Amino acid sequence: MLPKDPVIDALTVPDRNEILGHPRGLWVLVLTEGWVAFSLYGLQSILVLYLADHLLQPGHIENVWGMGVVKAALSVLYAPVGIQATAGAITGLFLALIYATPLLGGFVADRLLGKTRTILLGAILMTLGHILMSFDWSFVLAFVLLLLGIGAAGGLRAQVGALYALDDRRRSDAYQIYSLGVQAAVIVSPALCGMLAMKAWHWGFLTAGLGMLIGLIVYLFGRRWLPEDTIFKASSPRPRLTLREKKTGILLLVLLPVLALGALPNDEIFDGYLLWGREHYQLTFFGHLFPVSSLVSFDGFISTLMTISVLWFWRVYAKRRVEPVEITKVAIGTFIASLGPAVLALASWLYPEPHQISLLWGLAFHIINDIGFSMSYAIGMAMYSRAAPVSLNTIFVACFSLHLFMANLTIGKLSTLIGHIGDVPFWLLHSGASLVAGFILLFCSIFFRSLLAPENLPSGRDDPSHIL
Template identity: 45%
Template structure:
C-alpha cells in the first residue's frame, strides 16, 4: 500500500517512449485498473440478489444486520410490505441506481477538492473495504454504503484520466476508449464465472472475498503505474476565486431541455437490460435447464453469456454501420436510438414466450438464453453508447462534463424502477412480467419517435 506522501506527490508528465498497443502506456495502466474494479463490482452484483433472497433476508439471518429495522421501515414506506425476494429486489434497485448517481459527486470531489488521482485512490479503498465487509451479515448495509461511495469516486475520474492521455486532436482517442471498454467487458465476462461460482457453490463470503481481492489488485496496479498517468489539470480555485466558465450560446438552453427530457425515456428503454442482474436471475434459476456439458452450472454464469454478446454486439454494430455508410447515408444518433430501443423490446418478448413454454412444467433449454442475450445486447449496443455519443456531442461546452455526468442519471432511474418491478415477479405470471417490460420499452420507442420528429433539429450538430 502506498504511503500518504506518495499518493499526494505531484504527477509529472508521463514518459512518452513506452507504448501500449500503439497508445500511451498509461492506457494499459488505467485499463487494467478498471478491469479489476469492474471484476469486483460485477462479481458482487451478480451475487447480491441471490445472496439476499436465499440467505441474508431469510428470517433466521435478517435480524443480524446492523440497522435493518429502520432501513426496512424506509424501504417498505416507499414500496409497501416486502417479502425477502421483494426486499432483495428493492435493495438491488437502490444500490444499482445509486452507483450511477454518486459519480456526479465523485467528479465534483475531484474537480473542486482533491484531484482525480486522490479521488480514484479513495474510491478504490472504499470499494476494497465494502467487498470484504459483504462477507459479514452484520455489516451488510455499511458494505453497500462503502461500495456506492467507492464507485462514485472511482468511475467518473478514471474515465476522465483516459481522455486526459490524449491531445484534443489525437485521432487515437476513440480507439483508446474502445480498448478501455473491452477491458470492462472482459471483466464482466470473467467475474460471474469466478465470484458467482465460488459464491453459489462454496460460500457467499468466498464470492465477495474474491471480489475484494480483485479490487486490491486493481488499486495496486493503479498506484504502481502512477508515473505513466496524465498530470492533474490546474485547479478550478485560484486564490479563493473560481475561474469563470464559458457562457451558454444562443439556443443551447433549448438543447439542455431536450437532453434532460430524454433521460426518463432512456430509462424506460433500459429496463429490460437492467433487470438482468435482478429478477432475471431468479426467473432463470427457476426456468432454465442449467446443465452445461452434463454438469449443473451456477445461474450467475448467465451474466457471462451476456458479457460475451456485449463484446460481439458492440463490434458487430460498429462493423454494420461502417458497411452501411459505404452504400447509404448513416443515420443520426436519434434514429439509432430508436432502432436500438425497438430491438431491446424484442428481448423481453423472447422471455415471455419462453415463460409460456415453461408454464407446462418444462425446464427450458439454454438456447432460449442465448437468443435472449444476443438480441438484448445487439439492441443495447445501439442505445447506451449511442446515447453517450449524443450527449457528449450535443452538450454545450459551458457544461459539457456536467451533461455527460447527468447522462448516467437515466441508469439511476432505470435501476430504481427495476427494483420496484422485480418484486412483482412473485405476484404476476412470468409471461405477463416480461410482457410488462416489453410494453415499457415500446412506450420509450414511441416517445423517441416523437422526439426524433420534433427535437431532431435542435440536436443537430452546431456548425
C-alpha cells in the same frame, strides 16, 4: 560514418514511456479499471441471490446492523412484500445508486482532492466494502462503503482522455482498449464468483474483494505514469446560452426518463432476471449445474460481440447510404430492445413449469437485448456529447448516466412483482415500457431533429470511442 540526426532518431526510436504505441499510463488505467469491473460485476452477479437465499432469511437478518434503516427506506420506495421482493428492491436500489454517486466523486476530484487521490480513496473503500460483505452484521456498512468507493473511483475514464492531446488520433483507440478491458472482466468475473459462491457466499465476495485489491496495487505502482491532477478552486463565468442551446438542454433533460424506460430490459439482467432464470432455465449442461450468475458472464460475451457488430454494421451502411441521425438510431435500438423481454414472455407462456426453458431462449433474449442496448446506450452518449451546449457539455454527459439511475430504481420496484404477478405479464411490462420509449424517441427524431442532430455533419456518424 554519418553523424546521427536527432530528428530521425526521435522518429525511429520507440518512446520508452509507451507500450504498443500508447502511453504506459493507459495500460495502468486499463488494468485498474479491469479489476474494478471484475470486483463490481462479480458482486452484482450474486447480490440478489445472496440476499434472497441467505441474508434476508430468519437467523441471519436479525444480525445485520442498520437493517431497520434500510427497511424503512424500502417501505417508502417500493413497499416490498416477502423475502424475494425485498432482495430485488435492495439490489435495484444499489444498482441505481451506482450511477448517481460518480457525480459526487467527480466534484470531490475536481474541487478537493484531485483525481488520483480520489481514485485511490475509492479503491480502498471498495476493497473494504467487498471484504465486509462476507459478514452478516456488516452488510449495510459494506453497502455504504461500496457506493462511496464506486463514486470516488469513477474518475478513471477521465484520466484516459487526459493522457492524450485533443488532436491525438490515438484517443479513439485508447477508449476502445479501455472498454475491452472492462468487457473481459465482465465475461470472467460473474462466472468465477458465482461458482465460488455456490460453495460458500463469502468466497464469492472475497474473490471480488481480491480483484479490487489487485486493482488498487496496480494503480498505486502505476501512479508515476498518470497525468498530473488539476484542482479547480473557482469556476470561471460561463457564457450565456443561446435560445437554441436552452431548448436543446431542456429536451436532453426531458429525454432522461424516456431513455430510462428503454433501458429496463437490459438493467433487469442483474436483478429480477437472475431470480426468474434460476426458477425457469435448464441450467444443467452435460451433467454439470451452472450457477445462474453465469448468465451475466454469458451476457458480457454476447454484448462484446454485438457491440462490435453494431459498429461494423453502421460503418458498412454508411458506405452505401446516408446514416440516420443519432436520435433515430437510439429509437431503433430501443425498439429492438423491446423484443427481448417479449421472447422471455413467449417462453414463459410455452413452458410455465419450473426448469423447462432451454437456454436457447436465453440466447435469443441476450442477442436481441444487446443489439438494442449497444445502439441506445453508446449512440445515446454520443448524442448527448454532441448536442449539449458547449459550456455545459461535461455536466450533460455526466447526467446521461442518470437515466440508468432512474432505470434501476424502477427495476427495484418491478423485481418486487416476481411471484406476485405471472411471468408473462412481468416480461410484457418491460417490453411495453421499452416500446413506449421507442415511440417517444421516434417522435423526437421527427419533430426535434434540428435540436438533436449534430451540426455541420451530413449524418449522425458516431465516434468509435463512444461505441466501444
